[in-house]
Amino acid sequence: MDTVPGKTTENPENSHVSEQELRDAMVQCLIDMGALRTSRAVAAFRTIPRHLAAPGTDMAKAYDVESALITKTDPTGVDISSVSAPRIQALQIEQADIQHGMTVLEIGSGGVNAAYLGEMVGDRGRVVTVDIDPDVTARARDFLKTTGHRNVTVITGDGGSGALDFSPFDRIVVTVQAADIPSSWVHQLTEGGRLVVPLRMRGMTRSVAFVRDGQRLVSDGFELCGLVPMQGAGENRMRVVVLHDVEGEEIGLRLDDHPEPDAKTLAQALSMPRTAEWSGVTLAGDESNEHLDLWLTTALDNLPLMAAQPAARERGLVASASPLGVPTLVEGGSFAYRTVRRTDDPDRFELGAYGHGPEGQKVAERLVEEIRTWNREHRGDRAHIDVYPADTPDDQLPRNARVIDRPHSRTTITWP
Numbered sequence: 001m002d003t004v005p006g007k008t009t010e011n012p013e014n015s016h017v018s019e020q021e022l023r024d025a026m027v028q029c030l031i032d033m034g035a036l037r038t039s040r041a042v043a044a045f046r047t048i049p050r051h052l053a054a055p056g057t058d059m060a061k062a063y064d065v066e067s068a069l070i071t072k073t074d075p076t077g078v079d080i081s082s083v084s085a086p087r088i089q090a091l092q093i094e095q096a097d098i099q100h101g102m103t104v105l106e107i108g109s110g111g112v113n114a115a116y117l118g119e120m121v122g123d124r125g126r127v128v129t130v131d132i133d134p135d136v137t138a139r140a141r142d143f144l145k146t147t148g149h150r151n152v153t154v155i156t157g158d159g160g161s162g163a164l165d166f167s168p169f170d171r172i173v174v175t176v177q178a179a180d181i182p183s184s185w186v187h188q189l190t191e192g193g194r195l196v197v198p199l200r201m202r203g204m205t206r207s208v209a210f211v212r213d214g215q216r217l218v219s220d221g222f223e224l225c226g227l228v229p230m231q232g233a234g235e236n237r238m239r240v241v242v243l244h245d246v247e248g249e250e251i252g253l254r255l256d257d258h259p260e261p262d263a264k265t266l267a268q269a270l271s272m273p274r275t276a277e278w279s280g281v282t283l284a285g286d287e288s289n290e291h292l293d294l295w296l297t298t299a300l301d302n303l304p305l306m307a308a309q310p311a312a313r314e315r316g317l318v319a320s321a322s323p324l325g326v327p328t329l330v331e332g333g334s335f336a337y338r339t340v341r342r343t344d345d346p347d348r349f350e351l352g353a354y355g356h357g358p359e360g361q362k363v364a365e366r367l368v369e370e371i372r373t374w375n376r377e378h379r380g381d382r383a384h385i386d387v388y389p390a391d392t393p394d395d396q397l398p399r400n401a402r403v404i405d406r407p408h409s410r411t412t413i414t415w416p
């Protein structure tokens with residue numbers, strides 16, 4: 001009998017056993033990493049045959065917790081549709097706190113997440129899933145027919161307008177990266193309802209769980225994540241300014257409403273030897289930079305993200321090649337980016353900054369100063385993120401807030 005995970009067999013009965021083993025292993029992994037926490041979500045993830053949503057995908061990949069199944073890429077090579085990775089789906093579903101009998105709107109359809117939601121709300125609940133791409137909705141419909149989820153309605157349209165005819169919703173789960181919060185999402189949510197959205201703030205995307213409080217959304221937790229960018233009326237992609245364009249080892253700065261840099265001067269700065277500044281602040285090997293990076297975003301204005309191909313790091317052109325990008329302080333023709341180095345303790349890394357350009361050392365010192373401030377004043381704190389309507393006057397926003405203005409919303413970040 002062939003029960004090797006990832007292998008399908010001629011015998012449908014054996015194939016079924018193999019699928020269930022893969023699903024159980026995926027669920028166990030999601031529980032172990034803290035992504036799945038509630039029994040209702042566990043039951044849903046154990047049940048849905050997610051590999052059927054992207055035919056032709058390797059079975060083992062379909063059940064790998066970190067693998068998104070890419071289903072569409074645009075002509076510039078940007079992925080625009082996928083079935084999200086199980087870890088991201090679990091994160092968002094737990095953030096949404098889905099209960100039996102609820103009415104839920106999902107924005108961005110792939111079939112799988114809608115089926116999880118359909119399982120969780122049960123027969124007395126309802127899920128509406130909307131996608132802008134008719135190919136995606138056709139595939140989602142087929143998938144949901146196969147899984148038998150009659151409580152899920154699939155519609156084609158721009159989810160930026162929500163789904164008025166089916167509102168109000170107890171929960172809205174946005175599964176595509178958003179730079180703004182359209183007022184329709186707030187208005188179509190019940191008072192006290194939850195909106196879970198991968199919100200891009202200063203270049204970094206965090207899945208934020210918001211609770212509606214009148215016209216305002218109040219955060220109740222967030223976590224870094226990566227998702228495909230929004231299309232339609234709310235499209236707002238980041239711009240990349242290339243600093244090094246040798247094929248395969250490109251390095252660029254991702255701008256998200258940041259001031260336009262002098263690309264030529266910064267490219268020259270990159271080609272100059274780097275200087276280092278170390279902070280004395282250490283992180284454990286498994287400790288995330290996420291709250292530090294949010295602090296840096298809050299404290300420093302001109303902090304785009306440096307993105308680099310792994311080959312650029314291997315050649316020593318940059319010290320880091322994180323796919324999410326590395327916070328990089330730009331001042332005139334110089335810049336500095338956050339980095340780490342090993343310490344004598346194999347489990348701790350020291351934070352610092354590498355500077356490039358004529359003022360590279362000074363810029364690195366400025367970045368390190370903010371790393372020290374975070375360590376001294378905010379380490380262990382969690383920032384608070386609120387969203388207000390775009391016409392909210394400054395004096396009605398929280399004091400000492402960092403404000404991110406977009407066409408439809410004002411997002412504030414405050415620290416305790």
Ligand SMILES: C[S@@+](CC[C@H](N)C(=O)[O-])C[C@H]1O[C@@H](n2cnc3c(N)ncnc32)[C@H](O)[C@@H]1O
Pocket residue numbers: 080081082083084085089106107108109110111112113114130131132133136157158159160175176227228229230231232233234
């Ligand atoms: C990551 S995928 C969705 C994954 C899906 N929820 C799943 O089952 O894992 C994001 C989807 O958002 C869709 N999308 C992008 N912009 C949209 C918009 N304005 N309205 C509705 N859907 C949109 C894309 O077509 C894409 O299929």
